[in-house]
Amino acid sequence: MATELLSSHTKNILGLKLPTDPRWVNLAEISIEDILTDHAYCEQKAALTCISYIQRYPEKEKLVEDLAPIVTEEWGHFRAVLAELKKRKLQLGKQRRDEYVNKLIEFQRKGGHIDDRFLDQMLTMALVEARSCERFKRLSEGLNDAYLKKFYRKFMESEAGHYTLFITLAEHYLPKARVRKRWQEWLKYETEVIKNLEIRGDRVH
Secondary structure (H helix, E strand, O other), X not given: XXXXXXXXXXXXXXXXXXXXXXXXXXXXXXXXXXXXXXXXXXXXXXXXHHHHHHHHOOOOHHHHHHHHHHHHHHXXXXXXXXXXXHHOOOOOOOOOOOHHHHHHHHHOOOOOOHXXXXXXXXXXXXXXXXXXXXXXXXXXXXXXXXXXXXXXXXXXXXXXXXXXXXXXXXXXXXXXXXXXXXXXXXXXHHHHHHHHXXXXXXXXX
16 A cells, blocks of 8 residues: 555656665665664654744644644654664764755745745655655665564655645645646756765665
């Protein structure tokens, strides 16, 4: 069910243009402590970003209501990854610079109308969640560690719901055609970002 959901959403709604290089899973397996550390910080940053949007847009009632439980869920994910590190007697390392997310932020419109900025913020989050979902799917299918395969399948299922939420929020406040047009621009840009980033097994993105 989750795999069908991922496939349907990716092809019909989000349409990520470039799949993750299969070599990434092999590199990630060699660097489990690093990948879990980076994953933990990704979940933490997702929770904090949702909090920041609630603070920035308190007048958007649906956004506040929809993102509040996501904050709880993402923080729960952060704790789950910490628990996995502890169980494996591994350490939470230092947070690293997220080149992927920083490249996405560069594409956000910073000036102009507030609606343009809001749209790009929602689409940035949608894209981060979509790529995370795709990466977790890779881990759930390609790792040799049976427990971690199940561990990441659960995260894949969660992200499959998260990434559509941000597009739904954008379409709630802005015309659907406008959202979809800009989304295609984001997908094209993200493809180039992925092409030009080094394949590293110590990063989720």
